[in-house]
Amino acid sequence: MTEQAMVRIEDLHKSFGALEVLKGVDLEVARGEVVVILGPSGSGKSTMLRCVNRLEEPTSGRIFIENDEVTDHKTNINHIRARVGMVFQSFNLFPHLTAKSNVMLALRKVKKISKEEAEQIALEGLARVGLDDKADVYPIMLSGGQQQRVAIARALAMDPHVMLFDEVTSALDPELVREVLDVMKGLAKGGMTMLVVTHEMGFARDVASRAVFMDEGVIQEQGTPEEVFDNPQNERTKDFLGHIR
Amino acid sequence: MEGIIEYLESIKFVHLFMSPTIIWQSLPLLWKGFQAAAALLIIGYLLSLPAGLTAAFMKMSKNPIVRIPATFYIDFIRGTPLLVQILVIYFGFPLLMPGWREFATGPIGQLSVAGIDMSQFVRAVAALVINSGAYLAEIFRAGIQSISKGQLEAARSLGMTTMQAMAYVIIPQTVRRILPTMMSEFILLFKDTALFFAVGIFELTLQARTIQARTFNMSPYIGAAGFYLMLTLPLGRLVAYLEAKLAVSETGREPENRQERKRRKAARAKEASA
Numbered sequence: 001m002t003e004q005a006m007v008r009i010e011d012l013h014k015s016f017g018a019l020e021v022l023k024g025v026d027l028e029v030a031r032g033e034v035v036v037i038l039g040p041s042g043s044g045k046s047t048m049l050r051c052v053n054r055l056e057e058p059t060s061g062r063i064f065i066e067n068d069e070v071t072d073h074k075t076n077i078n079h080i081r082a083r084v085g086m087v088f089q090s091f092n093l094f095p096h097l098t099a100k101s102n103v104m105l106a107l108r109k110v111k112k113i114s115k116e117e118a119e120q121i122a123l124e125g126l127a128r129v130g131l132d133d134k135a136d137v138y139p140i141m142l143s144g145g146q147q148q149r150v151a152i153a154r155a156l157a158m159d160p161h162v163m164l165f166d167e168v169t170s171a172l173d174p175e176l177v178r179e180v181l182d183v184m185k186g187l188a189k190g191g192m193t194m195l196v197v198t199h200e201m202g203f204a205r206d207v208a209s210r211a212v213f214m215d216e217g218v219i220q221e222q223g224t225p226e227e228v229f230d231n232p233q234n235e236r237t238k239d240f241l242g243h244i245r
Numbered sequence: 246m247e248g249i250i251e252y253l254e255s256i257k258f259v260h261l262f263m264s265p266t267i268i269w270q271s272l273p274l275l276w277k278g279f280q281a282a283a284a285l286l287i288i289g290y291l292l293s294l295p296a297g298l299t300a301a302f303m304k305m306s307k308n309p310i311v312r313i314p315a316t317f318y319i320d321f322i323r324g325t326p327l328l329v330q331i332l333v334i335y336f337g338f339p340l341l342m343p344g345w346r347e348f349a350t351g352p353i354g355q356l357s358v359a360g361i362d363m364s365q366f367v368r369a370v371a372a373l374v375i376n377s378g379a380y381l382a383e384i385f386r387a388g389i390q391s392i393s394k395g396q397l398e399a400a401r402s403l404g405m406t407t408m409q410a411m412a413y414v415i416i417p418q419t420v421r422r423i424l425p426t427m428m429s430e431f432i433l434l435f436k437d438t439a440l441f442f443a444v445g446i447f448e449l450t451l452q453a454r455t456i457q458a459r460t461f462n463m464s465p466y467i468g469a470a471g472f473y474l475m476l477t478l479p480l481g482r483l484v485a486y487l488e489a490k491l492a493v494s495e496t497g498r499e500p501e502n503r504q505e506r507k508r509r510k511a512a513r514a515k516e517a518s519a
Contacts, residue, residue, distance in 0.1 A: 053402055055398050055401065055402060078404045078405070078406055079404070081401065081402055081403065081404040082403065082404030084402070085402075086399075086402040088395060088398070088399065090393075090395050092393075092395040092396060092398065092399035093399075094396065094399070094400075094414055094418075095418065096417050096418050096421060105403075105413060105414075106400075106403035106404060106405060109405060109409050109413060110403060110404040110405055110409070151399075154403070155402075155403070158403060158404065
């Protein structure tokens with residue numbers, strides 16, 4: 001028997017009205033794997049990621065996180081979400097709360113951890129992303145890169161088993177991209193299971209254990225970053241890589 | 246002092262519209278009227294808040310059985326004059342309520358709130374709540390929907406239930422954002438209490454009208470206006486202050502205020518003279 005997969009997606013379909021965005025996606029992610037998902041905009045990569053913690057309701061297909069079926073409506077989705085960290089393109093920090101309180105909120109309300117303990121975890125988490133000195137600062141006073149690092153700390157504080165990154169550097173000024181990628185590299189080296197939708201080729205080469213190329217709602221090609229980037233087999237992959245280089 | 250008053254009273258316009266003597270004599274009754282209006286306002290507004298929040302959530306519901314009545318209620322109230330609503334509710338209430346006569350003539354109905362009979366007060370508050378609830382519902386709904394969808398998603402992705410996300414993430418941001426508008430509605434509602442003169446509730450305007458009818462002099466109205474302004478002016482300033490503060494928290498920038506402009510102007514003038 002093979003080791004149980006961290007995330008397993010089976011024949012995932014998703015339509016928005018008449019528009020079919022995902023047309024049957026199968027993907028298995030092992031524990032500790034870093035999977036980078038590439039593809040042109042509209043290829044369905046973000047939608048797939050958002051189906052994993054059911055921010056989007058799949059039209060059909062099944063998704064498993066460890067032993068639990070995400071797509072089974074009998075499973076308590078909130079319990080699963082607490083184990084699945086997600087970071088967004090637009091940061092989505094809570095603007096009425098300080099950096100520290102942003103990290104503490106779900107610890108207090110979802111995990112019901114005491115205030116002292118939550119504060120401890122929050123400060124450690126902010127230190128991990130290099131922002132312990134910004135604990136009492138409101139998001140509006142932080143740069144985009146700093147906000148995104150707080151968002152990562154907020155997701156990590158829940159002690160997730162897998163992290164989803166949805167184009168987390170796309171809204172950042174170029175000079176701020178690196179500080180966020182560095183945090184993500186550290187996470188990957190630490191053995192975190194990660195699904196990363198990104199256009200950062202350098203990051204993909206450095207840390208990805210697998211690169212997945214999506215287009216038109218299906219996975220067109222996958223393999224090690226070297227295989228996919230240096231020797232793509234699929235015409236669409238070649239075309240896409242030609243455009244972004 | 247007496248000479249000044251005598252002189253003022255000798256000017257026909259001043260005597261007819263702002264006679265110090267008549268205003269002074271009206272003060273006790275106007276003060277009573279002010280208390281009545283304030284009591285209607287405070288009780289009415291406080292009860293409008295839960296009513297408005299309920300209607301707002303109903304209107305945002307995906308379920309048409311819940312949404313359509315709320316939409317109808319909000320559109321109807323916002324599209325018709327408050328005076329008509331007051332007449333319908335004030336005189337319709339007794340027809341609808343079983344045992345109204347017993348209540349109105351009973352021990353509770355005979356109690357008075359700020360000088361108004363309970364049987365009148367209840368009906369007036371009902372009219373205010375039904376009216377203001379519709380306006381507040383739209384304020385709440387617009388406020389909640391102005392919070393970006395990403396906020397709810399972020400909260401949900403951390404494992405919060407919809408209720409938790411509302412309570413700790415969406416509503417606190419909404420309240421901050423709509424506080425000035427909510428206070429404007431409070432001010433509007435205060436001025437609207439004047440309409441209860443039409444059904445014979447002795448609020449500020451009816452008190453003024455009674456004195457005016459006795460003296461054939463407009464001054465009591467001006468006195469009443471003074472009482473309205475006593476509340477609306479400071480609150481209006483507070484709204485402006487809150488709006489400026491909100492702009493800071495939303496943009497992270499201090500708006501250039503008057504002092505700042507003055508200081509810069511002074512600095513420039515100094516530079517020019519040097």
